[in-house]
Amino acid sequence: MLKTILRKELLENIHSYRFPLFALICVVLIPLGMSVNNAQYAKRLKDYNEQVRLADEAQSGLKIQDLMAGRVTIKGFRPPSRLSVFAQGLENALPAYYQFAQDGFSQGESSSGDATLTSTQGKFDFVFLIQMVISLVGLLFASDVISGEKESGTLRAMLSNSLPRDAILVGKIAGGYLALLAPFLVALVMGVLLLLPGGFPIFAGDIPARIAVMAGAAALFILIYYVIGTMVSAMSAKARTSLVAILLIWSGFQLVIPKLSDMAAALINPVRTDTQVSLEKSLLINTIETESAKELGREYDKIFTGKAGTDAANDPNSPEMKKWSPIRDDLQLQTREKKAAQLAAIDETFLAQQRRQRKLAAALSLISPSAAFGRIAADICGTGDLARNKYIEAVRSHQKALDNELFSKVKRTLMMHEGGRTTMMFSAQPVDPKKLPKFAVAPASLGEALKANAASIGALLFWLIAPFAFAYVRFLKYDVR
Amino acid sequence: MSGKRERDHTFRAIFHKEILEGFVTRRFLAVLVLCLIVFPVGSIMARRDYQARLQNYQESVRLYESAHKTISSVFTDPAKGFRPPSRFSFLSTGLEVVLPDAAQTVAKYGATYADMRLTNTQGTDNLYEFFHGPLDFSFLVTVVMTFLALAFSYNAVSGEKESGTLAQVLSNSVLRSRIIAAKAAAQFLMLAVPFLAGVALSLALVPPAAAPAGAPSAWYAIGAAVLFSLLTIAAFFNLGLLVSSLTKQAVTSIVVLLLVWTALFAVVPRLSVIAARFLAPAPSEQAFAQERAQIRLANEKACEAEVDKLIKEYPQPPRAVMQANPRAYPPKEFSDRQAEIRARFQGELVAEGRKAQQAFDKKRDAQIQMSMLVARISPVSCYVRPLAEIAGTGWLEYKRFIETVGRFQQNLNDEIYSKNRYQRMQGGAGFGFTGKADAPLPRLADVRIPFGDVMRDVLPDFVILLLFNTLFFAGAFVAFLRYDPR
Numbered sequence: 001m002l003k004t005i006l007r008k009e010l011l012e013n014i015h016s017y018r019f020p021l022f023a024l025i026c027v028v029l030i031p032l033g034m035s036v037n038n039a040q041y042a043k044r045l046k047d048y049n050e051q052v053r054l055a056d057e058a059q060s061g062l063k064i065q066d067l068m069a070g071r072v073t074i075k076g077f078r079p080p081s082r083l084s085v086f087a088q089g090l091e092n093a094l095p096a097y098y099q100f101a102q103d104g105f106s107q108g109e110s111s112s113g114d115a116t117l118t119s120t121q122g123k124f125d126f127v128f129l130i131q132m133v134i135s136l137v138g139l140l141f142a143s144d145v146i147s148g149e150k151e152s153g154t155l156r157a158m159l160s161n162s163l164p165r166d167a168i169l170v171g172k173i174a175g176g177y178l179a180l181l182a183p184f185l186v187a188l189v190m191g192v193l194l195l196l197p198g199g200f201p202i203f204a205g206d207i208p209a210r211i212a213v214m215a216g217a218a219a220l221f222i223l224i225y226y227v228i229g230t231m232v233s234a235m236s237a238k239a240r241t242s243l244v245a246i247l248l249i250w251s252g253f254q255l256v257i258p259k260l261s262d263m264a265a266a267l268i269n270p271v272r273t274d275t276q277v278s279l280e281k282s283l284l285i286n287t288i289e290t291e292s293a294k295e296l297g298r299e300y301d302k303i304f305t306g307k308a309g310t311d312a313a314n315d316p317n318s319p320e321m322k323k324w325s326p327i328r329d330d331l332q333l334q335t336r337e338k339k340a341a342q343l344a345a346i347d348e349t350f351l352a353q354q355r356r357q358r359k360l361a362a363a364l365s366l367i368s369p370s371a372a373f374g375r376i377a378a379d380i381c382g383t384g385d386l387a388r389n390k391y392i393e394a395v396r397s398h399q400k401a402l403d404n405e406l407f408s409k410v411k412r413t414l415m416m417h418e419g420g421r422t423t424m425m426f427s428a429q430p431v432d433p434k435k436l437p438k439f440a441v442a443p444a445s446l447g448e449a450l451k452a453n454a455a456s457i458g459a460l461l462f463w464l465i466a467p468f469a470f471a472y473v474r475f476l477k478y479d480v481r
Numbered sequence: 482m483s484g485k486r487e488r489d490h491t492f493r494a495i496f497h498k499e500i501l502e503g504f505v506t507r508r509f510l511a512v513l514v515l516c517l518i519v520f521p522v523g524s525i526m527a528r529r530d531y532q533a534r535l536q537n538y539q540e541s542v543r544l545y546e547s548a549h550k551t552i553s554s555v556f557t558d559p560a561k562g563f564r565p566p567s568r569f570s571f572l573s574t575g576l577e578v579v580l581p582d583a584a585q586t587v588a589k590y591g592a593t594y595a596d597m598r599l600t601n602t603q604g605t606d607n608l609y610e611f612f613h614g615p616l617d618f619s620f621l622v623t624v625v626m627t628f629l630a631l632a633f634s635y636n637a638v639s640g641e642k643e644s645g646t647l648a649q650v651l652s653n654s655v656l657r658s659r660i661i662a663a664k665a666a667a668q669f670l671m672l673a674v675p676f677l678a679g680v681a682l683s684l685a686l687v688p689p690a691a692a693p694a695g696a697p698s699a700w701y702a703i704g705a706a707v708l709f710s711l712l713t714i715a716a717f718f719n720l721g722l723l724v725s726s727l728t729k730q731a732v733t734s735i736v737v738l739l740l741v742w743t744a745l746f747a748v749v750p751r752l753s754v755i756a757a758r759f760l761a762p763a764p765s766e767q768a769f770a771q772e773r774a775q776i777r778l779a780n781e782k783a784c785e786a787e788v789d790k791l792i793k794e795y796p797q798p799p800r801a802v803m804q805a806n807p808r809a810y811p812p813k814e815f816s817d818r819q820a821e822i823r824a825r826f827q828g829e830l831v832a833e834g835r836k837a838q839q840a841f842d843k844k845r846d847a848q849i850q851m852s853m854l855v856a857r858i859s860p861v862s863c864y865v866r867p868l869a870e871i872a873g874t875g876w877l878e879y880k881r882f883i884e885t886v887g888r889f890q891q892n893l894n895d896e897i898y899s900k901n902r903y904q905r906m907q908g909g910a911g912f913g914f915t916g917k918a919d920a921p922l923p924r925l926a927d928v929r930i931p932f933g934d935v936m937r938d939v940l941p942d943f944v945i946l947l948l949f950n951t952l953f954f955a956g957a958f959v960a961f962l963r964y965d966p967r
Contacts (some may be wrong), residue, residue, distance in 0.1 A: 029748070036755050045766040054774055068657070096767060107600075124751035132747045140736055148732075243735045244632055259616035265524050266533065271536045274599075275563075277585055279544035282558055286548055405731050 002167045013141065020177055022137050026187035029129050034191035037085045037125050038198050044080040051077050053095070062433040073099045074406075075108065076398050076439030078391055079398055080255040081382035082207070085195065086214055087374075089383030093372045098395045102407045103285050104343065105399045106278055126191070127377045130218050131254060135225040139246045144227025145172050146237035146475065154431075156480045167232075169475045173468075178225045181219060188215055206376055206446050210380050213437025213446065217460075218381070220374045224463045225250075230469035234478070258371040261364030269357040277350045281343055288342070289414065292335040293422075296414040299327050310452040328413060358385065362455070369463040372456040379449040386452050394441040401437040492659045494680075497842035499667030507524035509671050510784055516679030520618075524683035527571035527617045534566040539581070546924075551898050559585040560595075560897070562889050562925025564882050567873035568690055569699070572706045575869030580879055584886040584925070588895060591903030591912040594827050596834070597890045599883075616835040619868045622710045623861050625744060626676055627717040631738045633672050633945055634721025636731035643730055648966040654896060661961040663952065664846055669718050673711060680707060697932045705871050705936065712946040713864040717742070718859075726960035749859040755850035758782075765843035769837070776833050786828035788905055793818055798908040811906045819904045835932070849876060857942070858951045867939035877938060881930050887926045896923055 013019050055075045077097045084091045095107035146169075149155035158168065190201065201207060229246055236242040242437065303324050304313045312320035362385075363372035378384030409429040416422055450457070503509055539784035542563055549556060549561075562584045580601035588595035631929050638661075641647035650660065721738055728734045734898075743843035795815040802809055856862035900916035 018736070025740075043765060047765055047771065050771050051767065054771055054778070058774075058778065124748075124755065128747075129749075133743055136739060136743055140739060144732065185788075239732050240636070240735070243732065243739075247628055247632065247739070251628055255620070256616070257619070260526075263530060264615055266530055267526070273541065275541045276537060276544060279541055279548070283544055283548040284559070286554075336640055448826055 001163060002171050005163075005168055005171025006175045006178075009145075009172050010178055013176055013179035018137075019183075022141070022180065023183035023186075025133060025137065026183045027190060030126060030184075030187035031191040031194050032093075033124050033126055034085050034131055035194050037088065038195050038200065041082070041084055042198065043081055048077055048079055048096075051075075059436065060433050073101045074402060074436075075099055076395065081443075082139060082201065083210060083381035084125075084383050085381075086211075087377040087381040087383055089127075089342065089374075089378030089381065090385070090388055091157075091383045092123075094388055095415070096390060099396075100399050100402050102338055103409075104281065105395055107274065116216065124190075126156035126214075126218075127374060130221060131374060134180075134184060134222055134464050135254065135370065136250055136318045137252055138222050138225040139229040139232075140181070140243070141176055141180060142226045142244050143233055144244040145176055145230050145335060146233040147236040147242045148239045159478075159480050165476050165478075166472065169234075173227060173230055176224055176230075179223055180226060183347045184218070184222060185215070188218075209446055212378060213450070215382050217373060217376050220460055220464065221369065224460060225367050225468075226472070227464060227471065228467045231467040231474070232476040234471045253368045254370045258365050258374070261371065262361050263365065264364055265357050265361035269353065269360055271357050271448060272350065279348060281346055284342055284346070285339060288335060288339050290416070293414040293416040294332060296331055296413060297417040297423075298330060299331065299414050300306040300324065301417055303327075332411065332413070367453060369460055372459040374462075376449075376453045376456045379444070379453055380446065384449075387450055390444055391441055394439065398437065398439045405436055406431055431463040485708065491648065491655055492663050493746055495660055495663035499664055503671040506631075507542070508677070510881070512633075512672070513675040513678065515625070515629075516675040517682055519621055520676075520679030521617055521683040521686050523618065524571060524592050524620050524687050527535050528687045530931040531566055531568070533572050534570070538563055538565050538582075541711060549922050552916065553916075554922060555586065555893075555897060555957070556914070556918075556932075559894050560587040560885060561920065563928060569702050569872040570874050571617060571687075571872075572702065573865070573868040573872040573874055575619075575872055575874030575878065576876070577874040580874070584882075585676060586743065586890075586898075587752050588898060591674075591901050591910075593823065593901050593903070594831060594894055595890065595898045597886050599886065602814065617708075618706065619865055619872075620756070622713060623865060626672075626714045626741065627746070628859070630672055630714050630717035631721045631735070631742060633668050634718045635725055637668055637722055638725040638957075638964075639728045639734045639849065640725075640731045642964075642966075646965075647838065651964075651966050655965075657962050661722075661958055663721070663827045665737045665957070667724055669715060669810065672714060672718060674708070676714060676880075677707075689892065701932055702871050705939075706868055708884045709864055709867055709871070709939075709946070712950065713860055714942070715950040716860040716953060718959060719950055722957040723953045723960065726964065727958045742880060745859040746861050750856050750862050750865070753852050753854075753858070753862065756855045757848050760849040761844070761848040763848040764841065769841045772837060773834060776837065777830065778829045780826055780833070784823060787822050789821055789824075792905065792907055796908075811904065813910075815906070816904055840858035857945055860946060863942040863945045863949070870935050870939050873935075875931055876877055879930070885925065885928055889923070893922045896920070 053076065059074060075097045078094060081091060096107040098105045099108060145150075146155065159165070192200070196202065202211070228249065229242075232245045232249065233242045234238075236245065303320050303446070304310065309320065312318035315321060362375065367374070375384060379386045409431050411427045413425040414422070414429075415425075444452075545561055545563070549558065564580070564582050564583075564584075567577065579601060581738045583600045584597045585600065586595035588600045596819075636643075638647065641650070651657065684703070689703060693916045720741070721734070724738050724741070725731075728737065795810075795811050795812060797803070855865060856866070866875060870877050897916065900914055902911075902913035903916060904911050
């Protein structure tokens with residue numbers, strides 16, 4: 001019985017005008033979106049490779065004088081994500097690079113580059129098409145699956161037979177969903193095949209698994225919207241009423257809730273900007289270094305006095321120099337430790353604020369299946385919050401490595417003396433720029449991505465089960481009279 | 482009754498009937514309540530968001546100015562300038578999240594010329610706002626109001642066809658043109674009234690901030706935004722009327738309209754960006770940054786190579802000579818020749834950089850213009866872009882900030898960097914500053930775009946929206962006139 005209803009629903013959908021229309025939309029837009037994003041990825045990769053080459057060239061020509069003058073900034077670039085073909089996520093918002101200097105790291109421009117100024121129109125990727133177009137079509141397909149039959153009277157005729165109502169409902173959902181799924185899968189396969197001539201590494205690493213999980217998540221998302229549409233249809237007496245209700249639900253889930261959740265999180269848990277934090281750190285560094293310079297100047301002036309002092313300062317073996325060196329080293333160590341501790345405290349507070357805000361935004365966005373799907377897709381494709389966290393971890397780790405291998409090799413001693421005179425002394429150990437660590441970002445594994453999105457996956461399952469249960473109960477209780 | 486009076490009477494009668502039918506329905510009440518909630522809430526949230534950005538901006542300026550009072554502060558830290566958030570960003574967030582919000586100098590210690598680097602941390606400060614997009618007035622109109630426009634118009638004609646009432650109306654001696662005009666006017670009014678009520682309530686609850694000295698009143702921008710909004714809502718309403726006139730069933734109308742809406746709202750604007758990249762390709766900003774970095778690297782290498790030759794010509798005297806006369810090295814001739822070499826290479830670098838910038842700007846401007854042109858296929862784009870310009874968060878704002886930064890850079894180079902003296906010699910390097918290190922540090926002077934310039938820029942979109950309205954209504958008009966009730 002279930003198979004008969006499923007077959008009937010499937011054939012009805014295939015023979016209606018909606019199926020070829022939907023198939024056309026899928027087959028045109030999905031491969032187009034993927035091909036265009038692939039071309040964008042190739043451009044970004046070329047830019048990235050060139051930037052890394054230039055940065056390596058600049059680094060290999062590093063001179064000790066540049067280091068002593070504090071003119072060295074080393075850049076670490078983020079490679080574009082291969083799977084940004086499917087979900088652009090935060091790809092264009094994250095900084096293209098970070099700069100590492102003696103006083104810490106700062107972010108470069110965002111990756112959007114030329115996309116920045118045309119980016120008001122939004123992303124056009126696989127995830128966008130699923131969220132905006134296919135979900136709407138799914139809702140439209142489902143809008144009259146029950147209310148249409150109520151209006152035309154065929155439901156009464158069907159129910160007058162000894163057909164179990166649950167079989168009717170499940171058959172309708174399954175048949176309608178299959179009519180949606182088939183063109184979607186065909187379009188996805190076409191899109192992936194179109195990527196192959198461009199060298200898309202479909203069999204490399206865990207890419208096949210990630211694509212499969214993405215496809216699975218998308219299929220689940222489409223099913224959720226079909227079930228929600230069926231639920232609305234089961235609650236309405238007329239197809240027209242279902243449609244209007246579906247419009248409101250779709251715009252709420254799709255457009256309003258994700259935006260509201262971010263805004264609400266920003267208002268409930270405001271966070272200072274990156275610019276403010278970096279300015280605060282800069283102010284702190286200046287204050288600490290000025291205090292240290294004054295202290296060093298005072299100690300220096302006590303030891304090296306008059307012409308004899310000047311001569312002693314030029315003689316590394318003089319008793320004054322032997323007295324001065326440990327005092328200088330001790331003061332500089334205290335300054336470094338004080339700076340590190342206070343900067344770390346600012347960073348920790350800032351990171352904690354950011355974490356709280358992001359957790360709240362993520363929690364609020366779970367109200368919308370679209371936002372939940374968007375987060376899962378972005379993390380699977382390496383363009384989501386997880387990728388951002390990995391990037392920041394890599395940046396912090398690289399700064400520490402450079403502090404050990406490079407910046408700590410140079411000692412700059414700035415002294416402020418009585419009367420306003422300032423002196424700067426340098427000492428440097430030799431550095432081989434070719435042996436400096438290379439910046440690399442370790443991408444999150446598929447397992448990590450799935451674990452981090454457990455709540456989003458749970459939200460999707462909720463949005464599948466709850467509307468189905470509601471539709472089930474309504475349909476079972478429907479009075480045909 | 483004369484013919485004209487009779488026609489006017491018919492129009493008024495149908496208009497009156499439509500108004501009464503519409504205003505007493507649950508649909509109108511639902512729309513009114515929705516507008517009275519959504520617009521004020523959106524306005525309050527957008528205003529708070531703006532205030533948070535403004536506070537961040539003011540705090541950034543305060544922190545910067547407290548540590549950078551005099552010229553000497555830029556010897557260790559870059560000079561910076563900040564862009565204030567647009568006070569009308571509650572109308573349209575536009576490019577606000579991606580526009581540069583700060584500019585800082587990029588110069589090596591002792592350099593005689595500084596480049597400017599534009600930075601934007603708003604993307605990373607508001608990562609998920611970038612991900613999902615903002616919730617502003619522009620969004621509420623393009624999504625909520627256009628949806629409602631379709632909801633009001635999709636069955637204006639097809640619903641009456643289905644129910645059979647249209648055939649009855651047409652069986653009377655009523656001019657079809659009067660029927661369609663009265664229907665359109667009445668039903669649009671039922672949409673416009675809740676919209677204007679929502680806007681009025683949001684302005685009453687969150688009045689616009691007083692304009693800074695010399696700036697035009699906020700009411701000009703709000704008035705222009707409301708006018709554009711009404712035109713856009715009317716365009717979608719007329720589109721709904723057109724599809725409703727062409728179809729026989731209300732369900733078919735709404736399905737077609739939803740797909741058309743998705744295409745116009747979501748697909749066409751995005752495809753316009755892609756089309757522009759093919760029709761008017763331009764190098765990416767990253768590729769351009771690399772090109773500039775390469776120009777700079779090549780220039781520095783060539784400069785330092787010449788300085789190396791000069792250093793060999795003027796070797797350092799023996800230690801005994803130096804001890805007897807510390808000023809013996811470097812000789813004045815050496816310093817003058819090195820300064821001349823550096824000035825020459827600096828001039829070449831600036832000229833090459835300017836040339837490359839102009840070429841890049843030309844290509845990028847062409848691509849942006851192409852994208853705007855193609856996007857105008859959709860009335861949504863004819864609304865979103867102008868509203869961003871009116872709100873001061875669009876492309877004009879970006880160009881204005883670039884010009885302002887250019888003037889700031891010139892000022893910094895004139896007052897500070899051109900007065901640096903750096904020379905390399907055997908055994909080390911020497912730095913000097915010939916200006917007054919304790920002089921006040923120049924600040925970025927912000928200049929706003931005149932409102933007239935903005936309106937001139939958005940005039941084509943205004944005309945295109947009028948055209949959309951005319952075309953859609955004309956199409957509905959003709960379809961209705963030709964409708965055969967049999």
